[in-house]
Every structure is written in C-alpha cells, then in structure tokens.
Amino acid sequence: MNNHPIxxxxxxxxxxxxxxxFEINQIETKGWLSSRESFECFDLTNEAILFLTVSDSxxxxxxxxxxxxxxxxxxxxxxxxxxxxxxxxxxxxxxxxLYSFTKGITVDWHxxxxxxxxxxxxxxxxxxxxxxRLNLKSVEISAETRKRLxxxxxxxxxxxxxxxxxxxxxxxDPKLFTYLLPILHQTVEKISNSSGIDLESVLxxxxxxxxxxxxxxxxxxxxxLVPEHQFYDAISKYIQQKxx
Numbered sequence: 001m002n003n004h005p006i007x008x009x010x011x012x013x014x015x016x017x018x019x020x021x022f023e024i025n026q027i028e029t030k031g032w033l034s035s036r037e038s039f040e041c042f043d044l045t046n047e048a049i050l051f052l053t054v055s056d057s058x059x060x061x062x063x064x065x066x067x068x069x070x071x072x073x074x075x076x077x078x079x080x081x082x083x084x085x086x087x088x089x090x091x092x093x094x095x096x097x098l099y100s101f102t103k104g105i106t107v108d109w110h111x112x113x114x115x116x117x118x119x120x121x122x123x124x125x126x127x128x129x130x131x132x133r134l135n136l137k138s139v140e141i142s143a144e145t146r147k148r149l150x151x152x153x154x155x156x157x158x159x160x161x162x163x164x165x166x167x168x169x170x171x172x173d174p175k176l177f178t179y180l181l182p183i184l185h186q187t188v189e190k191i192s193n194s195s196g197i198d199l200e201s202v203l204x205x206x207x208x209x210x211x212x213x214x215x216x217x218x219x220x221x222x223x224x225l226v227p228e229h230q231f232y233d234a235i236s237k238y239i240q241q242k243x244x
Contacts, residue, residue: 003047004074004126005030009039009062010053013101014078018053021109025134035062046072049126051095053078060084067091074123080150083143089119093127095138096146100157114138115146166228170221200243207239 006027008015011034022029031042035054042048050066050073052059059077063084066073075088076095085092094117101107114131116138118124131138141149164184168177190202206214215236222229 004049004130005043005045005047006049006051007031007033007039007042007044008051008053009033010035010051012053013103014097015051015053016103017101017107018051018078021134027130027133039066044070044073046070047074049074049076049130051076051078056082063088063092074126076127080153081147083147085117085119085143091120091123093118093120093123094143094146095127096150098149098153109134109136115141115149117141117143117146162231166231169225169228203239203243205239207236208243210240 006022006029008018008029008031011032015032019029019032030048031039033039033042035058042050044050044066048070052062052075054062054077056079059079059082063075063077066075067088071091073091075092077084077092078095078097080096080098082094085094094115096115096117097109097112098115099107099112114136116127118127118140127138167180168174171177171180187202191199194202206218218232219229222232
C-alpha cells in the first residue's frame, strides 16, 4: 500500500470515522477535504486511491472531475445506493460499510459489515490488501443487492429512530422515556435471535391482536399530534396486513 497514497473527500460522519480507522491502523492519509473544497492541492499520482464519503448527489460529478485530471486513479465511493461501478469499471469501485456513523461515537469496525463491488482485477487486489491492513473483511455483492440492503437499513435504523422520536413526543418527558429502554432492548434481542426467520411471530400488541378498541383509544390520544396519529395508524395497518 505504500505505493498507493490515500486521499479522502468528504468530512461528514463516515469521512471522520474513516480517517480515524486509518490512523488507528497506522495508514497515512495524504489529504482530507470536504466535497466543497478544491482537490487541486492533492498530488494525484497514477497510483492514488481516493475514498469518496460524500453525498450521493455529488459522487459521479466528483468522479468525472477526478478522472478528467487523471484517468488512472482508483476511486472508491462508500454509498449504498449509487450504481456507477459498471460505468467506470477500470477506475471506480464501491466499498460500503453498512452502519450508522456519528462523529465522536466509537465504532467497533470488526462488527461493521462491509460490502464491495469491484470489476477490475487490479483494483480488487488493491482493496483486498487495504482490507488486510485494516484487519477487515468485505463481501462482494451486486449493486442491486447493495441497494436492497441500503433500503432495508433505512427501515431497521432510521425508521426505528423515528419510532423513538414519536414515543418521546407522546411522553414529552425525558425521564419517562428511559422507562421504555428495557422493552426496546428486549425487542432488539428478540429480532436478533430470530435471524430474520418468522419475524411476524416476534410481533405483539393491539394491532396484531386486532384489538380495535385499544387501537381507537390510542388514536384518540394522538388526535392533537397529527404526524404521530398518522404514523401510528399507518404502522398498525401494516402490522395487520402482515399478520393476517
């Protein structure tokens, strides 16, 4: 890897953690810029590797700008939903860590699933070498599978947080919210133990029981909280459809 200087473009949550990951493993990064800064200061040799940890909307634009400057670069983007590897197979690959990153919160990278999409043999060997130096393993998957994983991660992560926000809004009391944490942990444990098999059996509650009296009572309590009322009603109907 000494022949492959590494640069990172993107100073968001993932970019921050990627820099820390390289530092911990004593791998030097030659430069780290945000997507709004000019990368003209980068000494981009033919062997340079650039990690893009930027918004999906600007990935291909940056790829084109970089390749116009040097068409022998190795560009690695970290998005779950962008599909451009086949468009630039000799330069571009995907290295997608399926996780929710937040600056300042420690990440155990050995627990983070990493998925790659690489079409060029030389790039594949380079990324494998880098993974070995980082003490990480990755799984090669198609862009279609990666997109479905990314979509599913939105359900399991973002929508779970949205449910917590709704619960907190209903309670309007941080102390009361802490009493929900044991049942949250129990739910995660049940889901984890199921390994994705027969998840419907994990469901409990009034929607699954078709307890319409309780459902109507809950909706009445939410009458002044319009977004939460709509949220509760939609999810209850979804549960009933999945547990017919």
